[in-house]
Amino acid sequence: MNILILGAGFAGHTAALHLSHLVRGKARITVVAPKNRFTWFPSLIWVGTGTMSEERVHFELAPVYEKLGIEYVDGRAEVIAPDDRTVTVRLPDGSTQTIAYDYVLNATGPYLNFEATPGLGPAHGTTQSVCSVEHAVAARDAYLESVRAMERGTRQRLVVGVGHPTATCEGAAFEYIMNLDWDLRNRGLRDRAELVWLTNEPDPGDFGVDGVETRKRGSVVTGKALVQMLFDENNIKTMIAAGVTKVEPGILSYDQVGVDPGTLTYDFAMLIPQFRGIPMKYVARDGSDITEKMAAPNGFMRVDADYTPKPYDEYRANDWPALYRSPHYENVYAAGIAFAPPHPLSKGKKTAAGTVIQATPPRTGMASGIMGRTVAYNIADQIAGREPSHHARMSEMPAACIASMGKSIWNGSAASIIMVPVARDFQKYPEYGRDMNLCDLDVGIGGAWTKRLLHDAFMWKLQAKPGWQMIPE
Numbered sequence: 001m002n003i004l005i006l007g008a009g010f011a012g013h014t015a016a017l018h019l020s021h022l023v024r025g026k027a028r029i030t031v032v033a034p035k036n037r038f039t040w041f042p043s044l045i046w047v048g049t050g051t052m053s054e055e056r057v058h059f060e061l062a063p064v065y066e067k068l069g070i071e072y073v074d075g076r077a078e079v080i081a082p083d084d085r086t087v088t089v090r091l092p093d094g095s096t097q098t099i100a101y102d103y104v105l106n107a108t109g110p111y112l113n114f115e116a117t118p119g120l121g122p123a124h125g126t127t128q129s130v131c132s133v134e135h136a137v138a139a140r141d142a143y144l145e146s147v148r149a150m151e152r153g154t155r156q157r158l159v160v161g162v163g164h165p166t167a168t169c170e171g172a173a174f175e176y177i178m179n180l181d182w183d184l185r186n187r188g189l190r191d192r193a194e195l196v197w198l199t200n201e202p203d204p205g206d207f208g209v210d211g212v213e214t215r216k217r218g219s220v221v222t223g224k225a226l227v228q229m230l231f232d233e234n235n236i237k238t239m240i241a242a243g244v245t246k247v248e249p250g251i252l253s254y255d256q257v258g259v260d261p262g263t264l265t266y267d268f269a270m271l272i273p274q275f276r277g278i279p280m281k282y283v284a285r286d287g288s289d290i291t292e293k294m295a296a297p298n299g300f301m302r303v304d305a306d307y308t309p310k311p312y313d314e315y316r317a318n319d320w321p322a323l324y325r326s327p328h329y330e331n332v333y334a335a336g337i338a339f340a341p342p343h344p345l346s347k348g349k350k351t352a353a354g355t356v357i358q359a360t361p362p363r364t365g366m367a368s369g370i371m372g373r374t375v376a377y378n379i380a381d382q383i384a385g386r387e388p389s390h391h392a393r394m395s396e397m398p399a400a401c402i403a404s405m406g407k408s409i410w411n412g413s414a415a416s417i418i419m420v421p422v423a424r425d426f427q428k429y430p431e432y433g434r435d436m437n438l439c440d441l442d443v444g445i446g447g448a449w450t451k452r453l454l455h456d457a458f459m460w461k462l463q464a465k466p467g468w469q470m471i472p473e
């Protein structure tokens, strides 16, 4: 029995760790991923502000897999042939290898689609990103150049947020701007920087999940009010419900709800690109291309979700996938960012010029890890001759996010956000769609300690060091 995992990120690597125990002696596990490394993305915001070295956010996969008896192939999956049960992989030397499987998990994460916004991204030497180790290092260097300009007395405009009207991952960009704010204060340069938050979210604190509320001493506190307060207190200007449409050196063109399209000059910009599925071709036994059947137009793989188009008010909890299994092949799964969400979580808006401004739902590290574990258990069920019995709908799943607002455990801070479940379920929780006894929002130094602890705890767990199973996803 061969289990093939494509991708060694939060979803794929977590699935591999669990499967190494669940099917020990019953199946051979192979992981295909390029570059032989796992990246702990949550700490890239610190790499991008120069407060953590890049060596601390990744580790080599091969020794971990050797320890667990997992085969590792350094390569990129290009073609999945679900009838033949094979995957074609491009190896670093340009040759290809075809690998047979009985079960396959597509956990290949996002393709960073800079091309969707003309001129966006480090390749054009215009804007920065913190979506990979290399990008975060380049962002740090560009930021430090701005710091040097401020030290010489030159005022700088730093724009942070998302670089496409339908981008996701606003939470990471929020952490980045709050860490810039903190770092500039520590350097005594904050008064020489204008910080601008540019986002496609319909409201501050939406984060692509339709925001969050909690009850504190009988009153409802919203993430929107909390995040707006943080921006006001820290003198961060905001451009909400805005989408970047084009970038030229030093100039962003944008369209925004309620405002005429315009341009904004910048000295430094960190803008997260739109995400698509990793380019992957699916072929049938007769060689015909079945990519349209297997994947959504955005390249993410369709799973057991309800993809029927419907208006926002008709979204249902059960639209979200439970098993993360292809509706067409019972041995093909997709988890993490690689699966196609059935619809957004936040309400989209349209500008007067007709641009759709829509935050795409995040599939965060925690959610991706839970999905990876769920798929591992479902594959183990199938190998044992049972129907898959493990569910992890985003409309059932909790999410805990610690948004860093300064790394130091002495004077740092973080916003801690708990939502249960991620996707609102109005049938179960008619008032807010979430369990208000469990949802929580808090800001303080305790979050900064937790964020640092999480870094170390997860780097331990993900290297399968003793007791790793006791650390949850």
Ligand SMILES: Cc1cc2nc3c(=O)[nH]c(=O)nc-3n(C[C@H](O)[C@H](O)[C@H](O)COP(=O)(O)OP(=O)(O)OC[C@H]3O[C@@H](n4cnc5c(N)ncnc54)[C@H](O)[C@@H]3O)c2cc1C
Binding pocket: 006, 007, 008, 009, 010, 011, 012, 032, 033, 034, 041, 042, 043, 044, 045, 075, 076, 077, 078, 107, 108, 109, 110, 130, 131, 132, 169, 172, 278, 335, 336, 337, 338, 363, 364, 365, 366, 367, 368, 401, 402
């Ligand atoms: C700066 C930043 C900060 C973040 N902070 C947080 C946070 O604080 N908390 C949180 O929960 N989430 C956070 N996230 C989100 C989190 O990192 C993602 O949700 C998570 O990485 C998604 O997991 P994944 O397994 O789907 O994809 P990834 O982790 O991106 O893994 C994808 C894997 O697939 C591999 N791959 C790519 N192409 C191929 C191919 N063709 N064949 C085989 N393998 C391939 C990649 O090399 C990688 O190993 C952050 C993200 C960023 C960018």
